[in-house]
Amino acid sequence: MATALENPHPVVDLERVTKSFGARLVVDALSLQVPRGACFGLLGPNGAGKTTALRMVYGVTRPDSGSIRVFGIDVGSDPRQVRSRLGVTLQENALIEPLTPVENLAVFGRFHLLTEREIRSRTEELLDFLELRSHADVPVRALSGGFQRRLSIAQSLMNRPELLILDEPTTGLDPAVRISLWSRVDQLRALGTTVLLTTHYMEEAERLCDQLVILDGGKAVAQGSPEELIDRVLAAEALELDVRPEEDAAIVAAFGAKRSLRAGSRLILYADDAGELALRLREQRPEHRARAVRRTNLEDVFLALTGAQLEFGA
Amino acid sequence: MRVSLPHVLSVWQRNFAMYRRTWKLNLLPNFFEPVLYLLAIGIGVGSYISEMGGTSYVAFLAPGLVTVAAMNGASFEVTYNTFVRLNFEKTYESMLTTPVQAEDLLFGEVLWAVTRSSIYGGAFFIVLIAMGLAPFPYALLAIPVIPLTGLLFASIGIAFSLRIQTIDLFSFYFTMFLTPLFLFSDIFFPLEERLSGAWLWVAELLPLLHPVRLSRAAFHGEFSAALWWDFAYIALLSLVLLYVAAGTVRRRLTT
Ligand SMILES: Nc1ncnc2c1ncn2[C@@H]1O[C@H](COP(=O)(O)OP(=O)(O)OP(=O)(O)O)[C@@H](O)[C@H]1O
Numbered sequence A: 001m002a003t004a005l006e007n008p009h010p011v012v013d014l015e016r017v018t019k020s021f022g023a024r025l026v027v028d029a030l031s032l033q034v035p036r037g038a039c040f041g042l043l044g045p046n047g048a049g050k051t052t053a054l055r056m057v058y059g060v061t062r063p064d065s066g067s068i069r070v071f072g073i074d075v076g077s078d079p080r081q082v083r084s085r086l087g088v089t090l091q092e093n094a095l096i097e098p099l100t101p102v103e104n105l106a107v108f109g110r111f112h113l114l115t116e117r118e119i120r121s122r123t124e125e126l127l128d129f130l131e132l133r134s135h136a137d138v139p140v141r142a143l144s145g146g147f148q149r150r151l152s153i154a155q156s157l158m159n160r161p162e163l164l165i166l167d168e169p170t171t172g173l174d175p176a177v178r179i180s181l182w183s184r185v186d187q188l189r190a191l192g193t194t195v196l197l198t199t200h201y202m203e204e205a206e207r208l209c210d211q212l213v214i215l216d217g218g219k220a221v222a223q224g225s226p227e228e229l230i231d232r233v234l235a236a237e238a239l240e241l242d243v244r245p246e247e248d249a250a251i252v253a254a255f256g257a258k259r260s261l262r263a264g265s266r267l268i269l270y271a272d273d274a275g276e277l278a279l280r281l282r283e284q285r286p287e288h289r290a291r292a293v294r295r296t297n298l299e300d301v302f303l304a305l306t307g308a309q310l311e312f313g314a
Numbered sequence B: 001m002r003v004s005l006p007h008v009l010s011v012w013q014r015n016f017a018m019y020r021r022t023w024k025l026n027l028l029p030n031f032f033e034p035v036l037y038l039l040a041i042g043i044g045v046g047s048y049i050s051e052m053g054g055t056s057y058v059a060f061l062a063p064g065l066v067t068v069a070a071m072n073g074a075s076f077e078v079t080y081n082t083f084v085r086l087n088f089e090k091t092y093e094s095m096l097t098t099p100v101q102a103e104d105l106l107f108g109e110v111l112w113a114v115t116r117s118s119i120y121g122g123a124f125f126i127v128l129i130a131m132g133l134a135p136f137p138y139a140l141l142a143i144p145v146i147p148l149t150g151l152l153f154a155s156i157g158i159a160f161s162l163r164i165q166t167i168d169l170f171s172f173y174f175t176m177f178l179t180p181l182f183l184f185s186d187i188f189f190p191l192e193e194r195l196s197g198a199w200l201w202v203a204e205l206l207p208l209l210h211p212v213r214l215s216r217a218a219f220h221g222e223f224s225a226a227l228w229w230d231f232a233y234i235a236l237l238s239l240v241l242l243y244v245a246a247g248t249v250r251r252r253l254t255t
């Protein structure tokens, strides 16, 4: 709270930002604010405009209209200043394959005009922080995907950024690496770093983010904390049934679920108390077995807001 | 245009760091090419030619081949390497997440290509000194022609590489552009003695012709005011192409 008072500006402030490529509207009147110290997640299906939105934050894509302020600075007017204070891990690694992690970090340090002494000390810190030390002097092309990804993140931390932008940081990584990266993000936040990330893993978004926006076709279709979104869009609990799609309407009407969703062969009913729903089902429609009673998660919300399009093949 | 010299140098340092790792593989083939021409054509064929342009054939050839070494050094850097960094390795995209801007990156790449051309041209020049083909002291004036040639071909090459959409076009660049320049730019025979009328004017368009003239004038110690035209050609064409390339690099990397 104290920091929020000292820094009234959100770290990232997008106001009705719109961007088209040719006739294609890619980001549509997007507004979002990332408070200092927060972890903010951009979710959305492939092509939703997540990467484009991030590119606009660090100023390599210019919006057609709307305003973008980062650290209170208009990105278009001083991109150098803005980029000196943030770090970006791109969706695809861009490492120098013949060089070692230590050499790759030095190259990035020089882009930030660090002195050789600063480069050495930060390299030491980051080798430990991202557990790269065992392979510090191995050419990048000989490193596994997990090592390469960690090195990419280390690169984006060379300038000790106030804002860390992560575009799908854990795509393609094994669960152990993913979990260890999550705790690194926690550690950075504890030191005051603001984080803006995209991900296709709802579990990751739920675990890391305190604010989310779900994009679909460039539009924000929902915004809030994970709990708020679950509450607002669906309900706290979910009941999964195996029924034929023709029966959906009748079952939803009979049981009075708040919302329902069809996911392949399953019908999912959402209610504040799914256990009670399951009991009534067993009494009234014993032919339908409840497959699962569980807490609603972000995946449900995501499917409810964006999944319909896949089903109808739009 | 907003260019920052420290950021330009940081891009140069990136390439230097990489070159330090790979130079042994790169340097030798590029370096030997002009040496082989010097031996086979200059000394081999040259032994059947009593003189050309008032000197022995190998001495006629030497100043031109210095510029060829510089041209090749720059060209390799700004063709395949630039294209791969732009389109496949996402190197430039990652630079632009830092305070490095599109123009810094362009000039960093060009400065590095000039450096590489100087390494190749310089190494060849040392061979010429060792073979007694660089008459002292005037030939030393040919040394600045090496980076100048590098600048010219770095500018031509990078303007081309930033524009093309497919890597296959480089085979045209090398065989339809650089190879004819190599063969018809006064290096092997005095071009103007084989041309007449309007063709003499057309020949002035050949980019490599101008560094060759400057280099030969230095080696022979024969200077004339006409050399200003050759110098102006190199400087102006480089500037124009770099200006165009700066627009292209901005367009390709920022949207
Ligand atoms: N420079 C560009 N020119 C034309 N179209 C573009 C350009 N950049 C992005 N697009 C288009 O904009 C849309 C959004 O792309 P973007 O990369 O922002 O999506 P994304 O949400 O990051 O997707 P993914 O999850 O697959 O990474 C896509 O349809 C893409 O093809």
Ligand SMILES: [Mg+2]
Pocket: A050, A051, A052, A091, A167
């Ligand atoms: Mg993306």
